[in-house]
Amino acid sequence: MPRPPLHTLIALVLAAAWGAGLGVAHLRGDIPLIDGAEATLTNFRNVLVGGRPAPDVVTIVAIDDETARQAGHYPLPRATLAKIVDAIAAQKPKAIGLDMLLVDPGTEADDAALAQSLKRTNAVLAAAGVFPESRQRVAEDGNEPLARVPSALQFLEPQERFAQAATYGVVNVQTDKTGTPRYVPMLFRSGERIEPSFSLRLVSAATGEHTAVISDQIKIGDRSVHTDTGYLMPLLFYGPRGTIRTIGANAALNGQLPEETIKDHIVIIGATVTGGGDVFPTPFDPVLPGVEVISTSVTHLIAGDGLIRDRGVRLIDLGFAIGLPLVLVGLIAWRRNTIGLIMALCVILAWLSINLSAFKHGIWLSAAMPITAVMPPALLFGAAQLWLGRKQAKHFEQQSELLQRIQAPGLAEYLARDPGFLAEPVRQEAAVVFIDLNGFTGLSEAIGPTAVRELLNGFYDLVDEEVTACGGAITSFMGDGAMILFGLPQPRRHDPADAARCCIRLADRMRGWLGTLPEAIVSRIGFKIGAHFGTVVASRLGGRGRQQITATGDTVNVASRLMEVAARNKAEIAISNDLLLSAGPDSEPHLEGRLDGPIEANLRGRTRSLAVWLWRSQR
Incomplete structure (x- = not known):
């Protein structure tokens, strides 16, 4: 049998030490950090085992x-x-x-x-x-x-x-x-x-x-x-x-x-x-x-029909706290493929069966403590194995290189002409727009990674088309949302009006796009948009190997918080009064629908309220 690599031996020793430390603390009494989890799991086991007649x-x-x-x-x-x-x-x-x-x-x-x-x-x-x-x-x-x-x-x-x-x-x-x-x-x-x-x-x-x-x-x-x-x-x-x-x-x-x-x-x-x-x-x-x-x-x-949880039972917990991490880390090291994962799953299911059967027979083995002993070593070692795998590392490197080439749409050509663009931070006036999908986190858990990828690609394409058509620049896609700037590479007089027009176009496109999705998805997600105009600090952020053009400052924070105002008031868009005043009459042709306001809205993290207009479509 080949000798295990050094990093595997180190992982096994650390896993055993971690489990032993938790087990020894468990011998002295409950561990406060995992007491709440154990309480919930104990209630769950009670329900699974079910009630019984009292003597x-x-x-x-x-x-x-x-x-x-x-x-x-x-x-x-x-x-x-x-x-x-x-x-x-x-x-x-x-x-x-x-x-x-x-x-x-x-x-x-x-x-x-x-x-x-x-x-x-x-x-x-x-x-x-x-x-x-x-x-x-x-x-x-x-x-x-x-x-x-x-x-x-x-x-x-x-x-x-x-x-x-x-x-x-x-x-x-x-x-x-x-x-x-x-x-x-x-x-x-x-x-x-x-x-x-x-x-x-x-x-x-x-x-x-x-x-x-x-x-x-x-x-x-x-x-x-x-x-x-x-x-x-x-x-x-x-x-x-x-x-x-x-x-x-x-x-x-x-x-x-x-x-x-x-x-x-x-x-x-x-x-x-x-x-x-x-x-x-x-x-x-x-x-x-x-x-x-x-x-x-x-x-x-x-x-004599109560639960038994004495020092002997806690010693069994100590054995599981040491043994389970060793077995799972060993399986991950032995088979880094589907067979290894299936065997690890079988070990976990066997432990769960033993734990539940013991509880059914009046022996209270800890559930939360072995889980806490297993998860960090198994996850960290699994991550290390992925990192050490050359094929996987090469794949991730290629994906990372591809992602690093993507820059905010509308800025690539300007950067090619002026490599020193925003080498030093610049304070300027700009309109900032945020758009975000509601309920996306819960939906992503339900529909799986492939469907999530397709959904996000459709969302990104939609946002990219409308922002480009309105003359804006997407500085970043943040999972299920995007940050959009109007004022780069140079500020323009009609930036606020373009931002207002972009908000309406995005809302119209989003309603149409959502209408094409399956009912099971549409019923769980929505969208919200926030927009504000003011002073930002435009700059490059990052190190020598990776930089990103973005904007920071209170204007950016306010625009982000305005999405919460829109969601709280069941509106599609929340636009600050500052943006509408700066846009002037140029924004009026684009604001068809129902524009309510201004209202005084309190923003999370800010002591002063802000005058905000709420926009809802006629439909």
Whole structure:
């Protein structure tokens, strides 16, 4: 087997180093730069895998709109809440969780009634951590496992009389950059104080089993709960709201609680009343009640059916972060043809299948981190291979040489007579016209490179013909647009009028040209034109090997921004008042159609407004 070239060995080493660096950072926790991508990809995998029925573990008793109406107002009086607790307790649940903060005192009689109700049952109350950020994070240092527990400034605890009547746990969840609750921390800290989560405390109360903290795990009795960095338990949602059985609290007040839904179940009381309860976006529901998020975590702890993302899973991610770039770079180096690309695609598809299958079976392998590890090495090495290929390099050199010979139409002959033309910048008056295709970027993604090339060639030919006929010079084609000058090689008195005439002719030709295109293309693109007259700096820009004649200055910037004014006002052309005043009566024969204005338009990047005329065709 031939020895790999030196540049291939260097590429393999750099790819492995890049992947290893990302993987090691991933072992310590999420990487902020790719956290948003991972959140989106995780939601996508949730949708692909689909919903599933929730185990019959938890029943939600919801303080909903009907309950609030029956009670007379919201929040409910604590005496009413006591009645709900008593009605649930009479059905003998394993435990009752109150997913609401009882931090403020109510009336003495109501608070006393609720405290007595809590003493008579196995209840867990909610506390909350106050964090310096809206999204709590784990610490970035510390070798002890507990050093990476989410750290709160303080805890908001239930009133003392309630805390003496029942236990409590911290109810916060951790969201990702999309706002989706991605984790429920099992432990929280504030200073030297460690508090369990509401979910963990409720499960311990329901099962009567003690909890213990082990490195990367929480033990509940004999069962182990695999957690991520900082004792975070990932969430895997069952479906939209109501997937976990939910009963209105008014059923408890009316004595209509079904015994089979309460007895030997964990019951969580929480608010779903409109405007009164916290809600979160999830892959299955944009407004999932917070009580159902907590209920999901409690169900995971009991049924053991949540996602697994612990150090072992992150080590697998590290392996993919190193292995995938090495394999893809190796394939690109081995076969720089269709076979190599197909094999690389097969490797990517195999990894995607493994990732999705693991997620379906409750193992959360990172998707964004391996992609980030693969793309830079593969793209850079692929680009280097193209650059090193002699045939490709020669082809690109020929194309580049051909493009470099193209100069602004109308100036080639003048340059031949005067090679020193604009060797030094010149300030002069000129009219500047910009034309651009709307919606072209999205269209180019849909129709492919061959159709894009044909479309642009037709557009360029049209612009070239009309500009040449009006005596202008195209200084550059910019992808799907063009910059046109009237005033080169020498300024003329009728430059503003010629620019106005060119705008109208371009608009007429563009409408006719668009009418010849397929409906699927016409429906997605349009055009806009902006024109202004003023002082420009005409010069040659570039180095010794390549120079281009162009104009710069505020006049050019204004003409470009006027296209935005045209698009914003649903007009085809936006012409500055300065250009029309400079054109004078010479422009009037060309402005058939509907000319509205002047309007005072604000231009992006400019503090002062500009008087602008808008032109729309009669058709």
